[in-house]
Amino acid sequence: MIKDMLKLFITNRKALLGVIILSIFIFIAVFAPLIAPYHPKQSSDQEGKFQLRAAPSSKHLLGTSHAGYDIFSRLIYGTRLSLMVGIVTGVITTFIALTLGLLGGYYGGVIDDIISFINNIFLVIPSLPLIIVIASYITIRGVWPIIFVLSFTGWAWGTRVIRSQVLTVREREFVKVAEVLGEKPLVIVFREILPNIISLVMATFFTSTIAAVIGEATLEFIGLGNISAVTWGTMLYWAQNNAALLYNAWWWFLPPGLFIGLLGTSFALMNFAIDEISNPKIRKR
Amino acid sequence: MKYFLRRILWLVFAIFIALTINFMLPRLMPGDPAIILIQRLEGLEPAAINAVRNAFGLETDKNIIIQYKDYLIDLLHGDLGISISHYPTPVWNVLRKALPWTIGLMGISTVLSFIFGTLIGITLAWKRKSRISDAVLGLFLFIRSFPYFWFGLILVYFLAFNNPIFPLGGATKVGLMPADGWEYIKSILYHGILPGMTITITSMGYWILTIRNNMINVLAEDYITVAKAKGLSMSRIKNLYAAKNAILPSVSGFAMALGFVIGGSLLTEMVFSYPGVGFMLYQAVQQQDYPLLQAIFLFIILGVLFSNFIADLVIMILDPRVRDGAKK
Amino acid sequence: MSDKLLEVQNLIAGYQTKMGRVLAVNDVSFELKKGELIGIAGESGCGKSTLAYSIMNLLEDNGAIFSGEINFSGDNLVDFSAKEIKQFRWQKMSMVFQSAMNALNPVMKISEQLIDALKAHQKGISEKEARKRAEEMLELVDIQKDRLDAYPHQLSGGMKQRVMIAMAMILNPDLVIMDEPTTALDVVVQRNIIEKIEDLRSEFNFSIIFITHDLSLLVEISDKLAIMYAGKILEIGPAAKIYSNPLHPYTKGLMNSFPPLTGEIEEMSGIEGKPPDLLNPPAGCPFYPRCEKRMEICKTEMPEFKELENEHQVKCYLYQGSDNLE
Numbered sequence: 001m002i003k004d005m006l007k008l009f010i011t012n013r014k015a016l017l018g019v020i021i022l023s024i025f026i027f028i029a030v031f032a033p034l035i036a037p038y039h040p041k042q043s044s045d046q047e048g049k050f051q052l053r054a055a056p057s058s059k060h061l062l063g064t065s066h067a068g069y070d071i072f073s074r075l076i077y078g079t080r081l082s083l084m085v086g087i088v089t090g091v092i093t094t095f096i097a098l099t100l101g102l103l104g105g106y107y108g109g110v111i112d113d114i115i116s117f118i119n120n121i122f123l124v125i126p127s128l129p130l131i132i133v134i135a136s137y138i139t140i141r142g143v144w145p146i147i148f149v150l151s152f153t154g155w156a157w158g159t160r161v162i163r164s165q166v167l168t169v170r171e172r173e174f175v176k177v178a179e180v181l182g183e184k185p186l187v188i189v190f191r192e193i194l195p196n197i198i199s200l201v202m203a204t205f206f207t208s209t210i211a212a213v214i215g216e217a218t219l220e221f222i223g224l225g226n227i228s229a230v231t232w233g234t235m236l237y238w239a240q241n242n243a244a245l246l247y248n249a250w251w252w253f254l255p256p257g258l259f260i261g262l263l264g265t266s267f268a269l270m271n272f273a274i275d276e277i278s279n280p281k282i283r284k285r
Numbered sequence: 286m287k288y289f290l291r292r293i294l295w296l297v298f299a300i301f302i303a304l305t306i307n308f309m310l311p312r313l314m315p316g317d318p319a320i321i322l323i324q325r326l327e328g329l330e331p332a333a334i335n336a337v338r339n340a341f342g343l344e345t346d347k348n349i350i351i352q353y354k355d356y357l358i359d360l361l362h363g364d365l366g367i368s369i370s371h372y373p374t375p376v377w378n379v380l381r382k383a384l385p386w387t388i389g390l391m392g393i394s395t396v397l398s399f400i401f402g403t404l405i406g407i408t409l410a411w412k413r414k415s416r417i418s419d420a421v422l423g424l425f426l427f428i429r430s431f432p433y434f435w436f437g438l439i440l441v442y443f444l445a446f447n448n449p450i451f452p453l454g455g456a457t458k459v460g461l462m463p464a465d466g467w468e469y470i471k472s473i474l475y476h477g478i479l480p481g482m483t484i485t486i487t488s489m490g491y492w493i494l495t496i497r498n499n500m501i502n503v504l505a506e507d508y509i510t511v512a513k514a515k516g517l518s519m520s521r522i523k524n525l526y527a528a529k530n531a532i533l534p535s536v537s538g539f540a541m542a543l544g545f546v547i548g549g550s551l552l553t554e555m556v557f558s559y560p561g562v563g564f565m566l567y568q569a570v571q572q573q574d575y576p577l578l579q580a581i582f583l584f585i586i587l588g589v590l591f592s593n594f595i596a597d598l599v600i601m602i603l604d605p606r607v608r609d610g611a612k613k
Numbered sequence: 614m615s616d617k618l619l620e621v622q623n624l625i626a627g628y629q630t631k632m633g634r635v636l637a638v639n640d641v642s643f644e645l646k647k648g649e650l651i652g653i654a655g656e657s658g659c660g661k662s663t664l665a666y667s668i669m670n671l672l673e674d675n676g677a678i679f680s681g682e683i684n685f686s687g688d689n690l691v692d693f694s695a696k697e698i699k700q701f702r703w704q705k706m707s708m709v710f711q712s713a714m715n716a717l718n719p720v721m722k723i724s725e726q727l728i729d730a731l732k733a734h735q736k737g738i739s740e741k742e743a744r745k746r747a748e749e750m751l752e753l754v755d756i757q758k759d760r761l762d763a764y765p766h767q768l769s770g771g772m773k774q775r776v777m778i779a780m781a782m783i784l785n786p787d788l789v790i791m792d793e794p795t796t797a798l799d800v801v802v803q804r805n806i807i808e809k810i811e812d813l814r815s816e817f818n819f820s821i822i823f824i825t826h827d828l829s830l831l832v833e834i835s836d837k838l839a840i841m842y843a844g845k846i847l848e849i850g851p852a853a854k855i856y857s858n859p860l861h862p863y864t865k866g867l868m869n870s871f872p873p874l875t876g877e878i879e880e881m882s883g884i885e886g887k888p889p890d891l892l893n894p895p896a897g898c899p900f901y902p903r904c905e906k907r908m909e910i911c912k913t914e915m916p917e918f919k920e921l922e923n924e925h926q927v928k929c930y931l932y933q934g935s936d937n938l939e
Contacts, residue, residue, distance in 0.1 A: 121302060124593065128548030129566070129585045133310065133578060136570045214432045218552060221434055222570060236435065240556075250442060257435035264430025272426065275498075507714040514671055514708055515730040515780075516699045529720050604720060605764040 012276065018269030025263055029079040036073035037061075040230045043068035053242075056251050063251045065235075066242040074230050075255050081231040085143050085150075085216045086263070090209030092151040097158030097204055102189055104159070105166025115159070122156035131215060135224040142226040143216075150215045158204035162197060169196045199274050206271035210264045217260050232256035288607055292597045296590060303586040307579055308356050365583075366576035370569065376580045380562070384584070387561030390477060391550040394484035398546070401485070402492025403535070407528050409493065410500030422497070429490035433549040437483040437556040444479060455558055480550075480557045488546045495538065499531040506530075533604050539596035543589055618787060618820050619645040619668075624681035626667040627660075627844075627891070634679070635891045637663035639844030641681075642918075645837075647787070650814065650821040652831030652852065654867070655841035658888060661824045664841070665792045668822070669708050670698050685788070704734050706788040707781040709774075711796060716777060717765040723776050724761045727751075730783055750779035754809060771802040775809065782813065790822045795830070807834060828867050832856045837924075840864050843888050843899035845915075850925030860927040862904045898928070906931055 028035060043050050050068035054060055062071040104115035135149045169175065170193065178188045219225050220233025223241075227234055239253040359365075365376040405425075409418050428436070455476055463469055503509070504527055512522045535542075551563030558564060562581055569577040601607055621644075627637040637660040645651050655661050666672050668683055670690065683690040685706065693701065710716040718726060727747040731738055748758050754775040765773060774794060781789050791810070795803040811834065814821060825831060831838055835852040840863065848861040859865045866884040886903035889895055897912045898904070904911065911930055918926040919933055 121299075124299060124544075124589060125303075125306075125586055126544035126547045126589055128544075128551060129582055132551075132566060132570060133582045136573070136578060137310070137575075210430060214430075217432050218434065218548075221432075221552075222555070222567060224570065236438075240438075253435070253438055253442075257431060257438070260435065261427070261431035265427050268426045268430050507710060507716045508718045510671060510673070511710060511716045511780075512718070514669060514702060516703050516733045517729055518733070521729065525721065526718050530718070533720075606719060606766050609764075609767065 012273040014269045014276075015273035018266040018273065021262060021266035021269075025079060025083055025259075025266070028076055029083050032077050032080055036070075036076040038070040038073040040069060040074045040077040042070065042073070053249060055249075062255055063249065065238060065252065071235070071252060071255070074235055075232070075259065077230050078232045078235060078256065079259070081143055081229060082213060082216065082233065082260070083263070085147055085231070086209050086213035089147050089150045089154065089212035089216070090205050092147070093154045093208040093212070094158060094201060094205040096151065096155040097162055097208075098201055100155070100159045101162025101166055102193065105163040106170060106185065106189055106193065112163075116163070119156055119159050119163075122153065123160060127153050127215075128218070131219065132222065132224070135219055141224070143229060143231070146216055146219055146225055149219070150212050154208055154211055154215070158208060162200060162204060165197050165200050166193060169193050172196075199277065202274050203271050206267040206274070210267045210271075213260060213263055213267075217256075232260055288601055289598075292594060296594045299590050300587065303583065303590065304357065304360065305353075307583045307586075308353060310579065310582075365580040368574055368577045370572040370574040370577065376576050379565070379577060380580055380584065383560055383562045383565045386559060387550065387554070387563060390480055390554070390559065390561060391484065391546065393477075394481045394550065395488070395543070395546050397481070398485040398488040399492055402489040403496050403532065405489070406493040406496030407500055407523070407531070410497045410504065410531075411523055411527075413501070422493075425490040425493050428487065429494075431487070432552075433483065433487045434552040434556045436487050437480065437553050440479050440483055441556065455560070476559075480553045480559050483553045483556075484546065484550045487549050488542075491542055491545055492535065495535050495542075496531060499534050500527060503527050503531045529603070533600065536596055536600050536603065539593065543592050547585060547589065616647040617644055618647045618649075618686060619822075620682075620684040621668070622682040622684065624664070624667060624678065624683065626663060626672065626678040626681070627676070629675045629677060630892070633892055636679075636844055636894050637891055638667060639891075639894055641841075641844070641846055643839055643846060643849055645788070645820050645822065648814070648818045648820055649836045650823055650834060651837040651839060652823045652825070652835035653839045653841055654825060654828045654831050656826060656888060658891075659841045660844040660891075661826075661841055662792055665708065665790045665822065665824055669702060669706065669790060671708075700734070703730060703781075703786065704784045705786055706790070707784070707786045709777050709781045709789060709791040709794050711793040717773060719765055722762045722764055723768075727776075727780055727783060730780060734784055746783065747779075750783050751776075753782070753813065754779045770798055771806065774798065774802075774806055778806075778810065778813070782817070782819075785817065786819060788820045788822070790824070792824045793826075794823075796825065796827070803830075810834075828870075840867065844891060844894065845899060845928070847900065847929070848925075848927040849918075850927075851923065854923065854925045858925075860921070860925070860932060861900075861929050862906050862931070863900050898930075 038045070050060070050064050050070070052064060052068050053066055054064040056063045060070050060072065062075065065071055065074070100115050100119070104112040104119075130153050131149055134152070135145065138145050138149070175188060175192050178192050183191075216225070216231070217233035217236060220227070220229075220231060221236045221240065223237060225231070225234055225237070227237060233256075235256040236253055239249070239256075363377055365380070368374055368376045368379045371379045405421070409422055412418050509522065509526055512526045517526075550561075551566060553559070554561045554563030555567040562584065566578065566581050568574075569581065622642050624638055624641045625636060627639075628635045639660070641660075641664060643651065653661050653664065663672070663676070666676070667678050668690070670678075670693070672678065678691055681691070690698070690701075717723065724744065724747055727750060728740075728743045731743045731746060744761075748761060751758060751761060756772060756775055756779070760768070760772075765776075768776065778794070794810075795806050798806065807830070810821070813819075823831065823835065832852055832855075837850065838852040838855045839846045839849040840855070840861065841847070842863055848855065848859070848864050855864065856868070859868045863884070870884070884903055889899050889902070895901065895912075897910075897914050898907075898916060901907050901911045908930055916928045916930050916933060918928050920926045921932060
């Protein structure tokens with residue numbers, strides 16, 4: 001069944017587009033040093049110091065920042081951390097959601113009550129304010145705190161959705177049969193239930209990753225990230241704090257945002273494709 | 286009746302939890318922020334330093350249960366502590382000025398985004414076969430992938446800076462007072478358009494996608510086929526048979542949607558320097574004004590809980606099954 | 614014949630998929646007189662529901678009528694425009710849907726659902742008149758007037774089914790198609806509903822196409838009986854005749870499948886095998902692989918209807934050419 005889904009996935013146009021975009025970003029991240037013309041913190045070369053806040057030119061494709069850094073290079077290098085944070089957070093969040101969803105949904109009873117209760121609390125509290133508050137209390141600044149905060153607050157939605165689905169699958173005949181046959185719970189969970197919720201898990205992953213990429217950029221924009229790190233979010237921070245708007249320096253804030261949006265779109269496309277594949281009613285014949 | 290009571294109980298309980306979390310949060314954090322802050326405030330009066338101590342529960346001479354009791358009593362009196370960045374103004378006074386702006390901006394934007402989002406979502410699902418439908422869907426998927434604040438920046442750039450159609454920021458023209466009457470109101474509306482647009486457009490995507498999905502599921506139901514067989518008009522089927530059922534799951538997911546909208550509107554305020562709660566939060570973070578920070582957080586949670594409660598009431602009105610406590 | 618109400622001729626209908634056409638109704642023909650009840654029996658997936666939806670013109674999305682005629686009082690429904698169908702449907706011909714289905718709008722009172730059918734076809738009708746008619750209908754199906762403003766979830770399964778019958782009859786149609794109306798109900802409720810349907814039929818004299826997989830039920834209530842398999846009608850005729858003398862091997866197998874209440878306990882015989890793939894229907898008789906009495910010719914060519922005494926027709930090579938049956 002998983003093979004069938006993979007086949008459907010690859011032939012779906014939206015999914016294909018999403019995968020292509022993602023691959024391009026991964027390519028950029030891996031080969032950053034080869035693609036970027038300068039080092040992100042480089043402010044001069046043999047010809048002398050770089051012009052500050054320069055407009056795009058042949059020497060600096062996207063101009064320079066307030067400190068003379070080449071914006072294009074920073075954009076390229078920024079891909080590494082932004083992508084990493086997004087995906088790592090997505091994986092962690094999905095893992096937590098999957099675990100809690102399976103436990104709560106399958107075992108029911110007290111375990112489920114506790115998990116659901118905590119889940120509901122996290123669901124009701126709006127994530128951004130919570131993220132901001134927690135992040136501002138954590139004094140270390142960097143990407144790992146961000147990953148931590150985002151994961152800590154981001155697992156709620158996925159858990160609820162997965163738990164709901166596990167509850168449904170659990171009542172299906174083949175699970176009942178396995179139970180009657182005396183299969184151990186862990187075996188049932190992994191062999192019977194898991195394959196049937198894979199598409200949902202994938203959807204959770206994509207959604208969480210988009211949220212993480214945006215969340216990271218948001219936190220850094222506010223100044224809660226490591227402002228000396230090179231990510232798309234910090235680029236926006238510097239742009240905002242140095243009145244890029246007022247200097248008419250669109251090349252400073254447009255590209256990072258655009259990249260975030262494109263990366264987000266690629267995940268959204270893949271997510272949408274999975275939706276179409278798993279829900280026959282949405283699928284067009 | 287039973288449903289209503291249950292909802293009220295949940296509300297009260299949730300408020301209680303929110304207050305407790307708010308109480309626990311600073312006391313759970315590693316001691317660093319408090320001490321750094323106190324060191325920074327060395328030059329200030331003891332009252333300010335006490336405010337910080339209060340906020341962080343560093344008065345270890347008081348038992349934590351007593352601290353909790355005092356905290357709750359203070360809250361009932363509307364005492365949220367003293368703001369550090371606005372010292373010596375109490376936090377509540379600082380907040381009070383910002384609240385109306387946020388409630389207004391966010392309130393209106395949320396309603397607009399719900400209305401437009403729902404209408405568009407219903408239409409997209411109804412006319413699924415057309416190309417335009419696909420294009421619009423794609424457009425919103427695309428928009429949804431962008432950070433809210435970035436979208437705001439773009440709008441500011443193109444519509445306020447490059448072509449000064451709209452103001453760059455703020456809630457009103459500097460210097461205008463409520464006493465200026467109509468001028469004042471006009472200015473508020475004028476300044477509210479860009480931030481409002483930002484919030485509305487970016488949060489619309491969520492509604493559109495949800496309603497569209499719900500609508501598609503509903504359209505596959507048998508009572509739609511029966512309605513067609515009966516010879517009812519298309520608009521009656523679309524509205525009373527399909528849409529009325531499709532909206533229900535959305536309304537129950539309102540709390541979560543509201544979470545997104547709040548996040549978005551906070552950021553929008555930051556970008557536009559709109560003097561609401563979000564902008565205040567931004568400044569509080571920058572200046573490490575923890576009492577203010579906590580109070581804002583508390584208010585946001587309370588706001589969400591109340592809106593959620595109202596959404597639950599709305600469902601009660603719309604869905605007869607819920608009224609009777611029937612299992613769906 | 615002047616009291617012939619419905620005549621289906623060589624109807625082919627089904628679903629268009631990426632892999633080709635699924636012929637759920639593969640060359641079906643039958644007639645129905647005014648006031649007659651024809652039962653259509655067959656296994657799940659034999660095409661009964663598709664047949665019903667085709668006649669009602671309710672096939673959606675990728676479903677379509679590919680060829681054939683559906684003559685109602687002389688007019689071919691297949692040629693009707695969408696507007697004509699909309700007017701015609703529910704007024705002359707209506708449908709009672711499966712009770713297991715979610716056929717009632719959960720957020721609308723049943724009064725509204727009954728009334729809007731009226732209003733859609735009788736434009737000038739006043740609210741009061743419409744409501745009165747709705748009350749009458751509910752009374753007809755033995756539902757108290759005070760339940761008129763109830764919501765579907767407040768009614769029992771049997772009551773919901775009766776509401777649907779009331780809804781189908783509200784414009785006094787000449788033909789009512791009933792698709793598995795009693796399938797999801799318990800036997801006692803089933804009995805009530807069937808009796809009610811019988812009463813209504815004798816009072817209002819409308820025709821019924823009654824679709825179900827429950828052959829024993831059909832044998833009791835049908836005037837005429839049609840046995841459907843893999844999109845084709847294999848045997849059709851007066852119900853009593855088919856019961857006492859089933860001709861087609863499939864029919865015989867079906868009749869043998871339900872145990873009698875009295876008599877010796879015998880071993881039950883089912884019918885081995887499963888129905889063919891309707892995406893690529895076989896050229897010959899679809900029952901070929903499962904038939905005990907099959908012959909070479911059955912595989913390659915589909916037999917025609919052979920009428921043996923008194924409208925009892927069967928499509929089977931066993932009877933081609935022979936004029937006596939017993």
